[in-house]
Amino acid sequence: MRAEELSRSVQDYLKTIWLAQEWSPEAVTTTTLAQRMGLSPSTVSEAVKKLTAQGLVRRPGAGEIALTDRGREAAVQMVRRHRILETFLTGRLGYAWDEVHEEAEVLEHAVSEKFVARLDALLGHPDRDPHGDPIPRRDGSVAPAAAVPLADVPAGTTVTVARVSDADPALLRWLGGAGIRPGAELVLGEHGAPAGAVAVTIGGVVVEVGVLAAEAVWVLPATA
Numbered sequence: 501m502r503a504e505e506l507s508r509s510v511q512d513y514l515k516t517i518w519l520a521q522e523w524s525p526e527a528v529t530t531t532t533l534a535q536r537m538g539l540s541p542s543t544v545s546e547a548v549k550k551l552t553a554q555g556l557v558r559r560p561g562a563g564e565i566a567l568t569d570r571g572r573e574a575a576v577q578m579v580r581r582h583r584i585l586e587t588f589l590t591g592r593l594g595y596a597w598d599e600v601h602e603e604a605e606v607l608e609h610a611v612s613e614k615f616v617a618r619l620d621a622l623l624g625h626p627d628r629d630p631h632g633d634p635i636p637r638r639d640g641s642v643a644p645a646a647a648v649p650l651a652d653v654p655a656g657t658t659v660t661v662a663r664v665s666d667a668d669p670a671l672l673r674w675l676g677g678a679g680i681r682p683g684a685e686l687v688l689g690e691h692g693a694p695a696g697a698v699a700v701t702i703g704g705v706v707v708e709v710g711v712l713a714a715e716a717v718w719v720l721p722a723t724a
Contacts, residue, residue, distance in 0.1 A: 501570045503577035508609045511578050512537070513547055514556060517567055518575035522633075523645050523718070527564040573640055580636040581608040581616050583629035586666075588619050590630040597630040597681075598672035631672075632663030632682035632718070647718035650686075650709065651696045657688045659719035671716055678707045685722050 503511055516536050520528045534544040548565055551557035556571035567575055585604040589595040595603065617638065620626075627643065629635055634643040647662035661684045664675055675681070679702050689699035689706065696711035709717070 501574045502613070503574040503581075504612060506574060509547070510551065510554075510556070511574070511609060513551060514567065514571050514575035515578040515582070517557070517565060518572065518579060521566075527561065527566075529563045529565060531563075533565060576636045576640050576642065577613070578608060580638075581611060583633055583635040584616055584619050584623070584626075585611070586629045586631070587623055587626050587635070591623060596673075597666070597676060598669040600630065601666045601669070628663075628682065630682075631666045632661065633666075647720050649715055650688075650698065650700075650717040650719050651691075651711070651714035653688050653698075653719060655688050655690050655698075658722040659686050659688065660684070660722045661686065661717060662720045663718045665716040665718075668712070668716065671713060675713060675717065678709075679703060679705075680707070680709070680713075680717060686719065 503514075506514075513533075516533060517528050520532060520536060526532075530541050530544050530548065533548075534541045537544065548557055548559075551571070552559065555568055556574070558566050558568050560566050582604045585607050586600040589600040589603055590597055620638070627635055634645070636642045650659070653659055661680060661682050663682060664672065664680070666672060680686070680700075684702055687701040689701065691698045694711055696714050698709050698714050700707050700709055
């Protein structure tokens with residue numbers, strides 16, 4: 501299914517459902533979808549009924565929402581658009597990584613698949629966006645999300661930042677200023693109070709990372 505055949509609202513719903521499952525094993529519900537989209541549960545419930553009737557969404561369990569194959573195909577196309585646009589905005593137009601999300605949210609609904617393919621080629625077919633999220637390939641395949649939250653890593657571990665959530669621009673600015681970006685190597689110190697906070701050493705400097713930041717940063721074991 502071609503995402504551009506769908507309305508902007510449907511595109512947003514499908515993409516949000518897919519993103520909610522990308523880095524979390526928890527089932528998507530009407531409540532969680534409403535929270536992510538900033539809409540009332542009743543509004544989301546009605547929309548999900550329509551998406552189900554269109555064959556884009558299924559209900560695998562009580563209160564649960566999942567994408568059908570057709571719904572996933574369209575959702576991945578939208579995610580691909582968004583992440584390629586973010587990469588173009590930062591790499592070619594000088595946007596900061598905390599500025600691109602909102603711009604890409606607007607542009608992703610206006611561009612064609614042909615335009616996205618041209619951008620992809622211009623950028624050299626990148627596999628990650630500026631925040632480290634995998635860019636779906638043109639065939640719809642996506643690299644597995646293998647990283648774990650920084651908050652879950654034990655003290656004394658050396659890790660490499662794999663991705664940073666782009667949900668909070670202010671937090672992105674803080675993390676960027678601290679040098680905590682995809683590719684950065686961190687050495688974990690002691691976890692402190694409040695629970696989830698952690699000290700990390702980056703470039704010889706110790707940085708205190710709060711709870712929200714530790715949950716927004718995802719890491720992989722550092723390569724030798």
